[in-house]
Amino acid sequence: MNETISFTLNGKEVTVTTEGERPLLWVLRTDLGLTGTKYGCGEGTCGACTVVMGNRAVRSCIVPVRSVRNREVLTIEGLARNGQLHPLQEAFAKHDALQCGFCTPGMILNAYSLLLRKPEPTYEDIVSGMEYNLCRCGAHTRIIRAIEDAAAEMKGAR
Amino acid sequence: MNDDKLQVAEHGRDESLYPVSRREFLQGLGGGIIILFATGDLGQGQQRRGERPDFNAYLRIGEDGRVTCFAGKVELGQGPMTSLAQTLADELDVSLDSVDMVMADTARCPFDAGTWGSTTTPRFGPILRAAGAEARAVLIGLAAVRLKVPKEQLAVKDGVVFDKTQQSRRVTYAQLTQGKRIERHLEQAPEIKTVGQYNLIGKPINRLDARDKVTGKAKYTGDIRVPGMVSAKVLRPPSHGATLTSLDTSAVDEMEGYQVVRDGELVAVLHKNPDQAEEALKNLKAEYDIPKARFDDKTVFDYFMDNAGEGRVTDNAGNLGSGRKLAKEVVEETYLNGYVSHAPIETHTAVAHFEGDKLTVWASTQTPFGLHRQLTRDLGMPAENVRVIAPFVGGGFGGKINFEQAIQVVKIAKIVKKPVQLIWSRADEFFYDTFRPAAAVKIKSGFDNSGKMVLWDYTVHGMGGRGAKLFYDVPNNRTTLHRELRNGERQHLVKTGPWRAPDNNTNSFARESHIDVMAARAGIDPLEFRLKNIQDEKFRAVLKAGADKFGWTPAKKSPSGRGYGMACGFDVGVPVVLFAEVAVDERTGSIQVKRVVCAQDLGLVINPEGVALQTEGCITMGMGYALTEEIHHSDGRVGDLSFGTYELPRFSWLPKIEMVLIEADDEPSKGAGEPAIICMGGVLANAVYDATGARVFQIPMTPERVKQAIAARA
Numbered sequence: 001m002n003e004t005i006s007f008t009l010n011g012k013e014v015t016v017t018t019e020g021e022r023p024l025l026w027v028l029r030t031d032l033g034l035t036g037t038k039y040g041c042g043e044g045t046c047g048a049c050t051v052v053m054g055n056r057a058v059r060s061c062i063v064p065v066r067s068v069r070n071r072e073v074l075t076i077e078g079l080a081r082n083g084q085l086h087p088l089q090e091a092f093a094k095h096d097a098l099q100c101g102f103c104t105p106g107m108i109l110n111a112y113s114l115l116l117r118k119p120e121p122t123y124e125d126i127v128s129g130m131e132y133n134l135c136r137c138g139a140h141t142r143i144i145r146a147i148e149d150a151a152a153e154m155k156g157a158r
Numbered sequence: 159m160n161d162d163k164l165q166v167a168e169h170g171r172d173e174s175l176y177p178v179s180r181r182e183f184l185q186g187l188g189g190g191i192i193i194l195f196a197t198g199d200l201g202q203g204q205q206r207r208g209e210r211p212d213f214n215a216y217l218r219i220g221e222d223g224r225v226t227c228f229a230g231k232v233e234l235g236q237g238p239m240t241s242l243a244q245t246l247a248d249e250l251d252v253s254l255d256s257v258d259m260v261m262a263d264t265a266r267c268p269f270d271a272g273t274w275g276s277t278t279t280p281r282f283g284p285i286l287r288a289a290g291a292e293a294r295a296v297l298i299g300l301a302a303v304r305l306k307v308p309k310e311q312l313a314v315k316d317g318v319v320f321d322k323t324q325q326s327r328r329v330t331y332a333q334l335t336q337g338k339r340i341e342r343h344l345e346q347a348p349e350i351k352t353v354g355q356y357n358l359i360g361k362p363i364n365r366l367d368a369r370d371k372v373t374g375k376a377k378y379t380g381d382i383r384v385p386g387m388v389s390a391k392v393l394r395p396p397s398h399g400a401t402l403t404s405l406d407t408s409a410v411d412e413m414e415g416y417q418v419v420r421d422g423e424l425v426a427v428l429h430k431n432p433d434q435a436e437e438a439l440k441n442l443k444a445e446y447d448i449p450k451a452r453f454d455d456k457t458v459f460d461y462f463m464d465n466a467g468e469g470r471v472t473d474n475a476g477n478l479g480s481g482r483k484l485a486k487e488v489v490e491e492t493y494l495n496g497y498v499s500h501a502p503i504e505t506h507t508a509v510a511h512f513e514g515d516k517l518t519v520w521a522s523t524q525t526p527f528g529l530h531r532q533l534t535r536d537l538g539m540p541a542e543n544v545r546v547i548a549p550f551v552g553g554g555f556g557g558k559i560n561f562e563q564a565i566q567v568v569k570i571a572k573i574v575k576k577p578v579q580l581i582w583s584r585a586d587e588f589f590y591d592t593f594r595p596a597a598a599v600k601i602k603s604g605f606d607n608s609g610k611m612v613l614w615d616y617t618v619h620g621m622g623g624r625g626a627k628l629f630y631d632v633p634n635n636r637t638t639l640h641r642e643l644r645n646g647e648r649q650h651l652v653k654t655g656p657w658r659a660p661d662n663n664t665n666s667f668a669r670e671s672h673i674d675v676m677a678a679r680a681g682i683d684p685l686e687f688r689l690k691n692i693q694d695e696k697f698r699a700v701l702k703a704g705a706d707k708f709g710w711t712p713a714k715k716s717p718s719g720r721g722y723g724m725a726c727g728f729d730v731g732v733p734v735v736l737f738a739e740v741a742v743d744e745r746t747g748s749i750q751v752k753r754v755v756c757a758q759d760l761g762l763v764i765n766p767e768g769v770a771l772q773t774e775g776c777i778t779m780g781m782g783y784a785l786t787e788e789i790h791h792s793d794g795r796v797g798d799l800s801f802g803t804y805e806l807p808r809f810s811w812l813p814k815i816e817m818v819l820i821e822a823d824d825e826p827s828k829g830a831g832e833p834a835i836i837c838m839g840g841v842l843a844n845a846v847y848d849a850t851g852a853r854v855f856q857i858p859m860t861p862e863r864v865k866q867a868i869a870a871r872a
């Protein structure tokens with residue numbers, strides 16, 4: 001059964017008409033044409049599909065699109081503002097915190113919500129906050145460094 | 159797509175190697191200076207066919223001064239896009255941002271065998287440098303004429319040629335190439351830069367693809383959209399070897415917007431959206447005949463050893479009998495390693511698009527040209543009508559040499575006559591993977607009174623011999639590979655294939671565990687024991703540098719309880735040594751890796767940052783096969799179809815990683831994508847022994863196996 005669902009996506013109002021049970025991931029990737037959010041497992045176990053809903057990182061492959069009605073969703077495409085990369089994006093690029101890059105959008109958005117909760121994270125905070133985002137290429141050490149760096153940068157900016 | 163009026167011009171060549179003719183390639187390039195060159199891969203292939211080596215990559219300095227390199231390599235994450243551009247920019251003396259890379263497109267790039275192993279930097283790099291140098295020489299020649307200055311008096315910086323004695327006399331590459339069309343075939347290596355002349359080589363630089371990858375712009379195969387495209391999901395059989403006996407599609411046939419296709423054993427559901435196609439698979443009713451299998455993941459090792467065929471001796475020196483006589487002690491052990499999955503985060507994906515008599519395929523593959531060849535053959539289509547493109551690939555590790563998903567999607571698209579995209583589900587990815595083979599290694603060895611090895615009898619069952627060649631100096635040695643069962647029967651029931659540094663992970667785990675077992679029996683410190691038995695100066699230098707960095711000191715007793723381990727290895731010409739420190743929880747059997755030091759000799763290092771990245775990747779990924787990763791199967795059913803049971807390394811596992819590179823700038827570059835991973839099994843097994851006194855003979859060292867080994871310790 002199709003439903004009409006409106007929500008805020010990267011700061012803009014969008015409306016889709018589709019089955020409410022469908023995973024947010026695929027509505028983003030197909031109906032809305034935003035392919036930056038990646039499919040890695042479809043079961044909530046890898047984190048490649050992570051987006052931010054409200055202020056919380058969620059795994060869009062297991063979020064029914066119906067549940068984002070009237071909510072705010074942020075995807076990797078919405079992170080840079082006016083062509084200006086977010087400090088996390090800058091830091092990931094600067095520290096080579098990626099190889100194949102397939103886990104990267106999910107990593108960045110998960111880190112984004114982590115920094116909202118903990119603007120000054122310890123090493124352990126980062127590890128436990130990122131623990132279940134998988135990276136097969138083994139970019140982990142760099143990812144941690146990038147998040148530390150971005151946190152410092154963002155603090156300076158405040 | 160500009161692929162009309164294609165024709166293959168030359169005769170006597172394997173045309174499938176040349177999806178587009180040489181003339182076609184060159185016509186499309188426009189003006190400027192063009193250098194054609196062949197990399198080692200092609201040279202060998204061509205020579206085997208007794209033909210003149212031709213080009214398989216080229217670069218162009220366009221009329222706007224921009225440099226473009228066309229190469230069939232794939233960007234899988236290891237950064238060839240960046241390192242090749244960096245190499246080229248350096249030889250040509252242009253800035254990095256004036257280099258464009260066109261990669262992995264069979265219609266625009268000449269043949270390339272595939273991207274795997276650590277071959278891109280070592281094989282492709284030097285030739286690209288030579289081509290860059292050749293182009294630079296041509297440009298300097300042109301500049302000499304134009305500026306009326308002898309060549310020797312000219313220098314280049316950032317694409318500007320100038321008179322060293324009078325810098326205002328200058329001309330840019332763009333001005334030189336304007337209106338020209340010069341084509342050179344690289345026959346002999348021109349003079350390339352040497353250490354000290356480099357501007358970019360050897361400097362850390364950031365990846366060229368980073369920006370696109372952090373903004374979500376980078377296009378992977380799953381991000382390709384073709385008008386009218388539909389999504390397919392394949393019905394995965396329950397087991398390898400299963401045959402479909404009945405199929406009832408009626409429930410899906412009735413649903414609007416869905417279509418079921420079948421081509422032999424291949425069954426797929428199509429829908430506009432992949433998630434809905436996948437949901438609908440549940441409504442298919444399929445029955446299969448599932449044959450019984452001769453072994454499962456537990457009995458596989460004994461099965462291989464008990465039913466081994468003749469075997470092939472790959473190395474043989476001295477006399478094993480006299481080795482046995484000289485030995486003070488003979489030590490015999492067997493080491494086991496199970497099936498492992500590649501598990502890239504991007505699952506195999508492909509898009510097939512037929513237009514008239516033309517076909518375009520986008521695929522996440524390590525071998526776009528191999529896929530091109532197979533499609534051409536399967537479909538009986540002319541080579542120039544098939545185009546394969548590998549966009550960014552989300553990790554391969556050897557698993558994307560297999561392009562089954564692309565074969566499937568082409569079959570489906572052919573039936574439905576629409577563009578089709580197929581994204582394997584995670585379970586598909588696990589199921590259809592070409593697993594790293596399970597293997598058993600049996601070693602019988604001996605040492606004399608002075609701690610020198612005198613006997614080494616090494617037998618491998620189930621895999622190949624990469625890394626089996628002994629680099630310890632043992633006068634009496636033999637290496638035997640068993641890759642067939644008695645009666646020539648195949649060993650593996652599931653598909654197997656290369657996995658990052660194929661065979662060498664298992665071979666190095668076995669050899670290095672065994673070296674430590676002997677050292678312990680001989681009562682000699684593991685480092686000293688290795689130094690006693692390795693003469694090679696380069697290897698010794700790596701060993702010593704690593705030991706220094708780690709702060710290795712001989713223990714008063716063995717096991718020392720410190721949890722220190724070391725392991726050596728040799729891969730793609732690189733001597734590598736790892737040292738590690740672990741902590742073992744004896745109650746739970748869990749292992750925490752605290753610190754890893756990696757020493758290696760990679761020859762000339764083009765991009766140190768890239769090397770660091772690759773090495774960290776190796777160590778992190780290596781913890782997986784050493785500690786948790788294992789595919790269980792019985793009767794052809796794959797027991798691990800999700801990350802729920804197949805555990806990849808995670809953030810909390812990270813050790814402190816340190817690196818030592820032996821400086822060898824005058825030696826050719828070697829790839830860093832594999833060597834460090836090969837020692838992970840051995841170094842951790844040895845560290846676990848040093849921590850607990852328990853020797854684990856099978857990896858992964860799951861908590862269960864560690865507890866068993868602790869219970870069994872003497």
Ligand code: FES
Nearest residue numbers: 040041042047061
């Ligand atoms: S795709 Fe959503 S967690 Fe893996």
Ligand code: FES
Nearest residue numbers: 099100135136137
């Ligand atoms: S960079 Fe490849 S999976 Fe993380």
